[in-house]
Amino acid sequence: MQELSSCKTAIENCKETRTFSIAHLYKEEKAMDMHIHDCYELYYSIFGGKQFLIDNRFYSISPGDLFIINQYESHKLTQIDSCVHERIVLSIHPDYVKRLSSNQTNLDHCFSDRDEHFQHKLSLNKEQQTRFLYYINKITSADGFAHDIIEQAAFMELLVMINTLSSANAAQTVHTGYKYSHQVEDILAYINQNISQPITMEQLCGRFYLSSSYICRIFKAATGTTINKYITARRISIAKAQLNAGSSVFEAFERSGFSDYSNFFKAFTKAVGVSPKKYANLSVS
Numbered sequence: 200m201q202e203l204s205s206c207k208t209a210i211e212n213c214k215e216t217r218t219f220s221i222a223h224l225y226k227e228e229k230a231m232d233m234h235i236h237d238c239y240e241l242y243y244s245i246f247g248g249k250q251f252l253i254d255n256r257f258y259s260i261s262p263g264d265l266f267i268i269n270q271y272e273s274h275k276l277t278q279i280d281s282c283v284h285e286r287i288v289l290s291i292h293p294d295y296v297k298r299l300s301s302n303q304t305n306l307d308h309c310f311s312d313r314d315e316h317f318q319h320k321l322s323l324n325k326e327q328q329t330r331f332l333y334y335i336n337k338i339t340s341a342d343g344f345a346h347d348i349i350e351q352a353a354f355m356e357l358l359v360m361i362n363t364l365s366s367a368n369a370a371q372t373v374h375t376g377y378k379y380s381h382q383v384e385d386i387l388a389y390i391n392q393n394i395s396q397p398i399t400m401e402q403l404c405g406r407f408y409l410s411s412s413y414i415c416r417i418f419k420a421a422t423g424t425t426i427n428k429y430i431t432a433r434r435i436s437i438a439k440a441q442l443n444a445g446s447s448v449f450e451a452f453e454r455s456g457f458s459d460y461s462n463f464f465k466a467f468t469k470a471v472g473v474s475p476k477k478y479a480n481l482s483v484s
C-alpha cells in the first residue's frame with residue numbers, strides 16, 4: 200500500500216476504496232479546523248503535537264500517543280509545535296472493519312464502544328510503539344505476489360493490538376494532563392449539555408457572568424477554533440449519527456439543534472460533502 204503525504208487524500212482514497220489508507224504527515228500539511236468525516240481515524244503522534252480537542256474533551260499529546268476517533272466525533276489539533284509536526288494518520292472505512300470482524304471478535308469495538316468514561320488516547324510504551332510501527336511498515340512495504348493479503352493480515356493484527364490496549368485502558372482512570380482554563384471546560388460542558396437547544400452568546404455571558412469578548416478570546420485560545428464553529432461541528436456530528444440510525448432528515452435537523460433548516464442544509468453539505476438526504480441514502484445502501 201502506498202504511504203500518502205496528505206490527510207485529505209487519504210480520506211478521499213478511503214471513501215473511494217471502502218478500505219483504509221495511511222498518511223505520513225509532516226509540517227507541510229496544515230492541520231484541519233474543527234472537522235468530522237465518514238472514516239474512522241487513528242492518529243499516531245511522532246513529534247510536534249501538543250493538544251487535541253475531541254468533541255468536548257482536551258487531550259495532551261506526547262510522542263507515542265495514539266488517538267482513536269470514530270466518524271461522529273468532531274476533532275481538531277488545537278496546539279501544534281511551530282517547527283515540526285510529524286504524525287501517522289490512518290483513515291479507515293467503518294464497513295471494512297465490520298467485514299473483517301467475526302462472530303467471536305469485533306474489531307470495530309474500539310471505534311463503536313463509547314460512554315462517558317471512554318478515553319480516546321492510548322499512550323503506547325516503547326515496545327508498543329515498535330509494534331505499531333512494525334505493522335505500518337509491513338502494510339506500506341508489501342509488494343508483489345499476495346501483497347493485498349499481507350496488507351490485510353497486518354492491518355487486522357494492528358486492530359487486534361489496538362482493541363486489546365483500548366479495553367485495558369477503559370479500566371483505568373486517565374487524566375488528560377493538559378492545563379487549560381476551567382472556564383473553557385465549563386463552557387464546553389454547558390454547550391454539549393444544551394447542544395440540541397438554541398445557544399446564544401447572550402446565554403453564555405449570562406450563564407458564566409463573562410463578557411462576550413472575553414469568552415470568545417479564552418475559547419479560541421484554548422481550543423483553536425471559535426464557539427460558532429465548534430457548535431456547528433458538534434451539531435453536524437449529531438445529525439450524522441441520527442441519519443445513520445435511520446432518522447429522517449427532518450428528525451436529524453430537529454435533534455441536532457439547528458434553528459433554521461436552510462443553515463442546517465448548507466452547513467451539513469459543506470462539512471460532509473453531500474446533502475443530508477443523499478447522506479441518509481448512502482447510509483442505508
